[in-house]
Amino acid sequence: MKHCLLACTLAACCASVTAAECPPYVKRTPGGDYTSAEDRDGLSVVEKFHFSRAVETLTQGMTGSLGADISYTLEHFPNHHRALASMAKLGLRLKSAQPVGARYTVSCYFERAIAFAPHDVTARMVYGSYLLSTGQDAMALEQLDAASRLAPDQATIQYNLGLMYAKKKEYEKASAHAQKAYALGFPLPGLKNKLKAAGKWREPPPAPAVVEAKEAPKAEEPAVPPVEEPSGE
Template sequence: MNPASSLPALLALLVCGAATANPADCGVYVRTNPGGDYTNPEDRQGLGVVEQYHFTKNVENLVRGASGSVGDDLHYTLSHFPNHHRALLAMARLALRQKTSRPSGAAYTVDCYFERALRFAPADTTLRSIYGSYLLAGGQSEAALAQLREAVRRDPNNATVNYNLGLMYAKKKDYTQALAYAQKAYALGFGLPGLKNKLIAAGRWQEPPAPESPAPVPTAVPPVPETPPVQEAAPAG
């Protein structure tokens, strides 16, 4: 499974208390080479170098660091690619393990890493979805809702962000909104049934209305064939 796909379930376990970061305390991202936007194909050309030496499988899975501690390597990765989704997820998991908002080896709190990423890549809807889940885990439901609303506003046809926003509304027991975003997510092809099951359990699930059949296109009336000439029978002789 893609580590990012398990994010809502994982961050639901976070109890270390996320706190919104003060941007002034989070430093300024200085673009380096390699580095840049994790979602930009051109910037990602240098991603392999960073990941090979600092974001190995052992680092991502919090087993051991590659060049220093796990926190050191995650910080290095996020210093080059501030919106690196999997590195942000790993940093959040490390905070959970250490029961702190600033894991050892990290230069900033987890919230600061998200704040830096958002300042650099405000249009990254996956990033906003990840941050929304993290904020929700810390009990900041309104801040989380704001991130997910913005993600949907920027990318209204993204099935995952619609689903995550629906989950948020279901948690708040706003089932009207939860249903609307659930139906949108499933219409866009989202495959997990969790949100639908929550709405069924609450007695609020409704199948979306069937799409109206398009009006039949009138076909051109074929011309009436001419009556073939009748050959008169020759008179009997």
């Protein structure tokens, strides 16, 4: 219910936002792709004056409001992962689609980031988390699905997709993503417990034994039996 009310509030705030109010990112100097080593050359300058630890943790702005400093950072590096996360948290804290000092809405910053760097899996994951927090499950699923296609072996993405499908009671899909997440080493048991509670969890089959190639033992030495590697269960 809380998420529903928050989603309605944010939707009302965004009702008047048009495409013209969310223009595409234009590369600046310094600035560019947060995941590019070349573009990140100027990152320290932006962070030094606008994205300190205090700004990131929403404790205090550096040049004005928190929204203004985070906004400045994202106007130079649109897919700055930590700045996107901070902007999302600020919007949720203030229950506002466009925090004080921010030039655009929270969703607009994510849209600009993804349009500029569609390959950026982390930006999509953070956006998915924000959408989930505001009750926009269908849009969150779109972002997580896109992230999964880009990085199919990312355990966190598989886990979150499993949670989404479990919430929708699409247990076959939830189980498939859960099996993959845990095979990739995801440590939290929450999804597994949800599937168990619904009677939909199946333990994965044991991993096949792996026999290491060894030199043939000498006649006077006993043969060493093959060692079965742990299955990870």
